[in-house]
Amino acid sequence: MVEVTLIEAARRAALQEMRRDPRVWVLGEDVARGGLWGQYKDFLGEFGAERVVSTPISESTIMGVGLGSALVGMRPIIEMRIFDFVMCAMDELVNQIAKIRYMFGGQAKPAVVVRMPHGMWRNSAAQHSQMLEAWFAHLPGVIVVTPATAEDTAGLLVQAIRSDDPVLFFDPKDLFGVPGNISDPIEPIPFGVARRVAEGDAATVVTWSAAVPVVAKGVEMLAADGIKVDLLDLRTIWPWDQDAVIASVKKTGRLLVVHEAVEVAGFGAEVVARVVDVAGPGALKAAKRLGAPRIPIPFSPALEAEVRVTPEKVVKAVKALIA
Amino acid sequence: MVEVTLIEAARRAALQEMRRDPRVWVLGEDVARGGLWGQYKDFLGEFGAERVVSTPISESTIMGVGLGSALVGMRPIIEMRIFDFVMCAMDELVNQIAKIRYMFGGQAKPAVVVRMPHGMWRNSAAQHSQMLEAWFAHLPGVIVVTPATAEDTAGLLVQAIRSDDPVLFFDPKDLFGVPGNISDPIEPIPFGVARRVAEGDAATVVTWSAAVPVVAKGVEMLAADGIKVDLLDLRTIWPWDQDAVIASVKKTGRLLVVHEAVEVAGFGAEVVARVVDVAGPGALKAAKRLGAPRIPIPFSPALEAEVRVTPEKVVKAVKALIA
Amino acid sequence: MSDPGDNLRRLTDLYATMARIRAFEETALAAHKAGEIPGPLHVSIGQEAVAAGICINLRIDDRITSNHRGHGHAIAKGAEPKRMMAELYGRASGYCRGKGGSMHIADFSVGMLGANGVVAGGIPIAVGAAQGLKLQKSDAIAVCMFGDGAINRGPFLEGLNWAALFKLPVLFVCEDNGVAAFTRADSVTAGPGVTERAKALGVAAITVDGNNVMAVDGAASEAVAAVRRGEGPHLLHVRTYRITGHTSTDPAAWRPAEEVDEARTRDPIKRLGAVLAERGVAPAELDKIIDAAKAEMASARTQANAAAWPAPGVAFEDVQDTGAVAWSK
């Protein structure tokens, strides 16, 4: 076990897998210089310019080239720098990567990992802060990974690189500096298994990605008030750990889903709808979501604070839920 | 009142508005030839090549040029030909059109209408059949219009062209030939008002776009069995007529949301989650969704049939709901 | 290719490939008209010299990407018409188990990485395949087929710049039939043309008469060799003519009849037939090739029409390994 920051954990995971498998290569802007976040620091020296490729600002082609290389047997890590830029590569992602295995009747499995650091971060405003992970849960053909800790980032990235499915990996920008303990070697963490962060009977709280530490803080505050809840970090939203959530809800009868993304039509809606579907409305006394209002992310700290999920909002929401 | 097909109704709506407002212009591939579906037939002759612009195959730029023209006061109809191609223009749509009014503090309201014929149609396979309208309900800054009849298409398109908000208009490809009666002049239909298609107490069924006639058929079959349900066509999914749905659910206690799109994380999840949130789980005996499985759209008629919502599936789902 | 006997054999091969492509597409058109084939169908009648002349220069481990008008590319690369036809029919024995149809035919076993329903969609994929091959130190190359309509989409610029930058083993082929859907290409394309665009992006480029299969073959043979030698990407601008409409149901009535008639006189199959006749191949020989092609495709049609539909559960396969939705009926 060694204590490292989340982004260093991610670096070590990619490093381990590139050492293990010569088919793995990484492409994206500035990656040969270590990447915007240092997540590929020293890769160039070890793996050379053919496997660590700094690219032009050509997102469509970064994505499409990754795919093309996968079709001849390579396993690319496609670095998108910041999630929002993937909007420049959506045809390649949505119409090609997510469809090819199916459209071609299984002739190819494009084993790509698309890394898309996402979320609010340092007042970056509307074009550098989006959280649209819910979109990809709705998109057949892809895995959607949304880790929140150094441990999970490392283990899930190893799993992603080894996966034959296309994996969309949402690095949580705002948590890159948060430390955690990782093992050596880093063991893969299976997709679709939630992590229990806290245990209690008062309510089930489900969350993922950058919201996790915020919600955890709120849950601690609640515990100090004597309110104990089950807190589940989904870690991946497709597949997601429906069984764990439903088991918890059957125990607590109350569900709150919290995410940084916009509440309307966010993945929280799916969690609620699915629980209601499977467990029946009778299993629930209340089910709510807490997310961002349906507005773009504003720049000003004074306004961004309005949009952010906070521990206080979590406390308030849970109290309302159990009232 | 005159009986015309849905696509002809759409043509007349755009025609009327282009006559009324010289700021309206249309751009897209082949539009000067009348458009892929004849929805701009004879526009070139009447309005000339400056206002009816056949473009290169440059989706990013079709979208971005529409936006740019709106920023100097024009009101473009941006024709995307088939929804799936909007994936080539997502930066312009998501990062620019949806954000500009907000990012710039209200200095501009880009009054664009983006037309995106969507849905399954004639075995067009995975890259020409997608229904991702739910994505845009999750995207702040846009209106999402999903009509199902000639009347609604006409009235909502007039409303869309007159709207100062960016409007994403999902023309229902599969219903283009279905006739309906439109008035002259075509009156605008406000966004966010559901249309009641059938009335009953047994359950509330909510749907929109190409699923509407299919569900209506199923509802007729149910009525023949003596089961009467409230059927609501949302017509627009953002804003959506929450009040009408909740009022109906309070009456029936049972909710089924049906859409052609993938069930997982589709807009049906939002409808269910919102109803549960506002009305409380206690107001419901059951709430379910019926949509496509989470798979790309296959080409073969034998397989496409598996994915499609059918009247029979609706009947089965309602019967299960009320069992 | 200096031995005249060899050369004649090569020309005959080209003739046979073009005849097979033509027969395949005429058969498919008829089947579509008869309601046997569902969905949109884009045929390349008149353009066969491009597919044939390029692909005769490729090895089986060379990869190609194609576009929405890709039957010819697939056949020329070695795909089996029988399985292609079954795919057009949406049957289980089709290349994609009926999931793709005409616009998504692929045969990875012969290096055909897929047709594509998105204009220019194959460009970055081919560039990536080339980069992958280079990473693997293979001397296989990638070939990217696209239409004149694709050169106005962003991936054209991005892909060519990228390929030149990394000196990738990729040959770009712009199959220029002068039209994109229902709009003349020159009415939506500014500047001096695709070869100048390519050169401005660092990619060597020449124009060739795409209705003369020998010219295509000659140019392709040089370009493929250069690309394989590691000299970086090349582009061939191949000028041809699409005799039929955009889709099987499009009469392309907006084109003057004389234009189409004139183009018919430049039919690449007829032209090569005349050359072969000149070189002493008997008309009966040529007829035999044509007849064989027609018979092959007629049989493909009959088989496809009789083939089994995919079982319903097949719709739920090939989605993803983890988190796939199970089929239940």
Next chain:
Amino acid sequence: MSDPGDNLRRLTDLYATMARIRAFEETALAAHKAGEIPGPLHVSIGQEAVAAGICINLRIDDRITSNHRGHGHAIAKGAEPKRMMAELYGRASGYCRGKGGSMHIADFSVGMLGANGVVAGGIPIAVGAAQGLKLQKSDAIAVCMFGDGAINRGPFLEGLNWAALFKLPVLFVCEDNGVAAFTRADSVTAGPGVTERAKALGVAAITVDGNNVMAVDGAASEAVAAVRRGEGPHLLHVRTYRITGHTSTDPAAWRPAEEVDEARTRDPIKRLGAVLAERGVAPAELDKIIDAAKAEMASARTQANAAAWPAPGVAFEDVQDTGAVAWSK
């Protein structure tokens, strides 16, 4: 411009504009370092001649689009530094009510249609503005500012082709500082360069020394006139150097110190200062201009730092008219 008095006034104006841009950005850098300005900040120190030399040729009803490094463009187009600074500070009196920040400054009242956080994002928007202006039979034009990094994104090709095709009144300005983020532009850009790319797309193009504001002014004046006369799009390739790093927190330590030192000798403000001195402008005059600029920006900073934050409910405004989510606290 033939009258020497006029010319001197113009040069002095250019000097003042550059001085103001420099002072604005140095002030912003200091404020960012002091923790007063949040978020990423991209300054254009060393590149001021581009903004100044281009925009002096524009009317208020001409429109510009800009990129992530757009303070200079905005100031040169006539935006008020006070409101810009307030925006950088995220205050209610900022141009965007605090919603945009440095990367999204816009001032529609002076034809500044916005900075852009997406590389090449402004290209189609400028082309569309030009098309709109043409539809309105206006003789205003659109100007599109972007970096050398943007020429490898698809919208560059699409936008130029489009503008040439429809002969739109748009001037493209490629502000080439030789670097895109942390990567040298020439290491990711193939072919002979941006002017050749433009010409291959039907757009007239020339290169100009972007550290010589007189050269930029001269080239822009001709290009703007041609565009305004309806001669179709033009492109100026303006070569310059970014003295500072990619963002305010980037030391750009990977560049050899000598390179930066050499570039400093070509500082556009110093260069024009030398020319003005030669033409008899007293050093004290120049100092006065610089001092005035510094004072203006210092005051903008003080005001911004003291300005009110936007009220929380402002976050919920300017979203959409119909279906907006109401604010409730």
